[in-house]
Amino acid sequence: xxxLAHLAQGFGMLLxxxxxxxxxxxxxxxxxxxxxxxxxxxxAIAILLPLTFGGDATGSIIMFAxxxxxxxxxxxxxxxxxxxxxxxxxxxxxxDGYQMARxxxxxxxxxxxxxxxxxxxxxxxxxxxxxxxxxxxxALYFGPPEYFSxxxxxxxxxxxxxxxxxxxxxxxxxxxxxxTIGVDPQVGNTRFMFGQLWLMDGxxxxxxxxxxxxxxxxLASVEQGLEPPKVALTVRNLMPTRNxxxxxxxxxxxGTVIGFLIGVLPGAxxxxxSFIAYAVEKKVSKHPEEFGTGAIEGVAAPEAANNAAATxxxxxxxxxxxxxxxxxxxxxxxxxxFGLQPGPQLFEKNADLVWGVIxxxxxxxxxxxxLNLPLAGMFATLLRVxxxxxxxxxxxxxxxxxxxxxxxxxxxxxxSAFGVIGYFIxxxxxxxxxxxxxxxxxxxxxxALRQSMTLSHGSLAIFVTRPxxxxxxxxxxxxxxxxxxxxxxxxxxxxx
Amino acid sequence: xxxxxELVASGLCMLFGVLWVAAALGLPYMGEFAPGSGxxxxxxxxxxxxxxxxxxxxxxxxxxxHIPAGxxxxxxxxxxxxxxxxxxxxxxxxxxxxxxxxxxxxxxxxxxxxxxxxGVAASAIVVLFALFHVxxxxxxxxxxxxx
Numbered sequence: 001x002x003x004l005a006h007l008a009q010g011f012g013m014l015l016x017x018x019x020x021x022x023x024x025x026x027x028x029x030x031x032x033x034x035x036x037x038x039x040x041x042x043x044a045i046a047i048l049l050p051l052t053f054g055g056d057a058t059g060s061i062i063m064f065a066x067x068x069x070x071x072x073x074x075x076x077x078x079x080x081x082x083x084x085x086x087x088x089x090x091x092x093x094x095x096d097g098y099q100m101a102r103x104x105x106x107x108x109x110x111x112x113x114x115x116x117x118x119x120x121x122x123x124x125x126x127x128x129x130x131x132x133x134x135x136x137x138x139a140l141y142f143g144p145p146e147y148f149s150x151x152x153x154x155x156x157x158x159x160x161x162x163x164x165x166x167x168x169x170x171x172x173x174x175x176x177x178x179x180t181i182g183v184d185p186q187v188g189n190t191r192f193m194f195g196q197l198w199l200m201d202g203x204x205x206x207x208x209x210x211x212x213x214x215x216x217x218x219l220a221s222v223e224q225g226l227e228p229p230k231v232a233l234t235v236r237n238l239m240p241t242r243n244x245x246x247x248x249x250x251x252x253x254x255g256t257v258i259g260f261l262i263g264v265l266p267g268a269x270x271x272x273x274s275f276i277a278y279a280v281e282k283k284v285s286k287h288p289e290e291f292g293t294g295a296i297e298g299v300a301a302p303e304a305a306n307n308a309a310a311t312x313x314x315x316x317x318x319x320x321x322x323x324x325x326x327x328x329x330x331x332x333x334x335x336x337x338f339g340l341q342p343g344p345q346l347f348e349k350n351a352d353l354v355w356g357v358i359x360x361x362x363x364x365x366x367x368x369x370x371l372n373l374p375l376a377g378m379f380a381t382l383l384r385v386x387x388x389x390x391x392x393x394x395x396x397x398x399x400x401x402x403x404x405x406x407x408x409x410x411x412x413x414x415x416s417a418f419g420v421i422g423y424f425i426x427x428x429x430x431x432x433x434x435x436x437x438x439x440x441x442x443x444x445x446x447x448a449l450r451q452s453m454t455l456s457h458g459s460l461a462i463f464v465t466r467p468x469x470x471x472x473x474x475x476x477x478x479x480x481x482x483x484x485x486x487x488x489x490x491x492x493x494x495x496x
Numbered sequence: 497x498x499x500x501x502e503l504v505a506s507g508l509c510m511l512f513g514v515l516w517v518a519a520a521l522g523l524p525y526m527g528e529f530a531p532g533s534g535x536x537x538x539x540x541x542x543x544x545x546x547x548x549x550x551x552x553x554x555x556x557x558x559x560x561x562h563i564p565a566g567x568x569x570x571x572x573x574x575x576x577x578x579x580x581x582x583x584x585x586x587x588x589x590x591x592x593x594x595x596x597x598x599x600x601x602x603x604x605x606x607x608x609x610x611x612x613x614x615g616v617a618a619s620a621i622v623v624l625f626a627l628f629h630v631x632x633x634x635x636x637x638x639x640x641x642x643x
Contacts, residue, residue: 051627051632166547166550166551166554167551169543169547170506170509170544170547170548170551173513173540173543173544173547174509174512174544176536176540177512177513177516177537177540177541177544180516180536180537180540184533187524187527187532187533189523189533191519191520191523191533191534191537192516192519192537194519215578218574219571219574219575222567222570222571222574223566223567223568223570223571224566224567225566225567225570388602388606388608389602389606389608389612389616391574391601392597392598392601392602392606392616392617392620393598393616393620395574395578395597395601396594396597396598396620396621396624397624399581399582399585399590399594400590400594400624400627400628400636401628403585403590403636403637404628404632404634404635404636405634407634407635409582409585409586409637412582412585413582415582416575416578416579416582419575419578420575423571423575424501424505425505427501428501428502428505429502430505445536446536449531449535449536450530450531451530453529453530453531454529454530457529458526458529458530
C-alpha cells in the first residue's frame, strides 16, 4: 500500500506543468533520436547533461528516462521502414518488420510494435514499482564488504556486453583508474596528477561522457559514412487486424516477461533481451518457417522485450545504485552530478524523485502510444534527415555544453582528447559503457574497500567470510570464468 | 589493419597500467588499517597490465576480422577541425569559431551547397546561442566583438 501512496504522490508531481513538460520533452527527444541515424539514447543523454547541470534533478531524470524508453519506440521506425535499425535493440525487429513493410503492412508492424511496447513498458514499470523497493530495503542491510562485491558484479557483468569480456574488463579498469586522478577524498592527498594542476579535481564525468558518447560516436559514424536511407514506403492502416492481435498477444506477453527479467540482470540490456525474445518466439511458434518472411510475432516479441528491458534496467540502478546498461550508467552519473547519493537510500531520502520518475514512465508510455499510432508517418519523415547535416550540429552542441558547465577551455581540450580516444575505442571494438561505469562507481568501490578493511583490521578475508559478499564474489567469478569455459568448446560470438 | 590497431590499443592500455603501478608505488599502500591512496590504483594498474597481455595473446592467436577502410580522411578533417576550433574559441568567441567550424564541416568536408551550409550553420549557432546564453544564462566564450 505504501507503494501506491508514493505512486499517487508521483502522479501528483506529474500534474505540475514543469514535470509533465520534462516527461513530454524526454519521450519526444527519445522518439526522434531513436529514428535519427548515428545517435542513440546514451549519446543523447550525455549531450543533454550539460543543459540540465544545476537544474531540477527530478525533472532531468524524468527526461533522461523518457529518452531511454522513447528511443526504443523510435528505433522501430527505421527497422521496419528501411531495415536499418536505429538502435541495436531493434535489430531483430528489422528481420520481420521490414518484410511486413515490403508486403504493404508497415502500418500493422508499427502498430503492433507501438501497442506491444506500450504494454511492455507499462507492465515493466509495474514490475519496477514492485521489485525495486523491497530490493532496496534488503540492500539497506548491506555493509561495505557487500557493496564492494556488488560493484564488482556490476562492472564484470557490464563488461560481458560488447566486444568480449577481456576488452570490457580492460575498459572498466581504465574507467576506474581515470577516476583516481586528483584529490583522494578520504585522505586528502593528490594522486596521478603528473604535475598538472588542472587535474586536481579529476576528470569530470560530464566531459568524459560527452567526449566518448558524443564526439567519439560522431567520428566513428563519419568514418562509416552513413548514407541516407531511401524511404519509398508509405505508412497507413496502423491498427493491426484482429488476426494480428490474436497471433501476437502471447508474443507480447512472453517478450515482456523475458525483456523485464533480462533488463533487471546487471549487464544485459535491451539489445540482448530483444535477441532472446525473438529466439524464444521462433522456438515456440507453430510456424517457425514464417519467421524472417514477415511474421508479426517476430515484431511483437522483440519490441515488447526491448521496452520491458529498458524499464527493468532501472531496477538495479534505483534499488542498488548499480546500473544494468550503458544508458543507465550515464543516468547514474547524472544522479551523482546532481549531488544525490545513489543506492538503496535513494528510495528513502529521495522518494519524490524515484516515484516521480516511476509515475512519469506510466505517463510517458501513454504519450508514446498516442504519438506513435497516428503520427508514425510523420516521424518516418525524420528518416530522410541526412547525417552529414546532423553531425556538425551535434559537435557544436557538445562544444557549447562542455564549455558552459565550468566555463573552462581546459575541459574542451579534455573533451577533444577523449573524443579521439573514444573513436579508437569504438573502431577497435572496445565497449565504452564499462569505462563510464568504472568512472562512476570508483568512489563507491574505494570507500567500500577502505571501510571493509578498517572493519577487519586490514584483512581481506572479510570479503569472503560474510555470506552475501562471498555469494556476490562467486557470481563475479562465474561471470569471469563462464566465457573462458565456453571458449574451450566453441569460438566466441560477438554481439555489437 | 585491425590486428595492428588492436595490438597498439592493448599496448597503450598496458602502458597506462604500468604508469599507474609506477605512480601508485610512490603513494602510501596501507594506512593504519585501511588501504592508503596507492592500494586500489596499484591493483587496478596491475590487473590492466595482465588483461592487456591476455588480449595481445588472444589477438595473435585468433586473427581479428578485417575491418574495411572507411572515410578516414573525413575523420581526420573533423578531428583536426575540432582541435583548431577549440584552440581559437577562447579568443574568437563561440559564434565565430564554432560557426566557422560548422561551415568547414558542411561545405568543406561534406560538400553541401553554400545555401544549405550557411542555413544549417547559422540556424544551429542562433539556436545554441539563444539556448545557452539567453535562456540558461550560462556564458559561452565571447570574442572582442562581444559575441
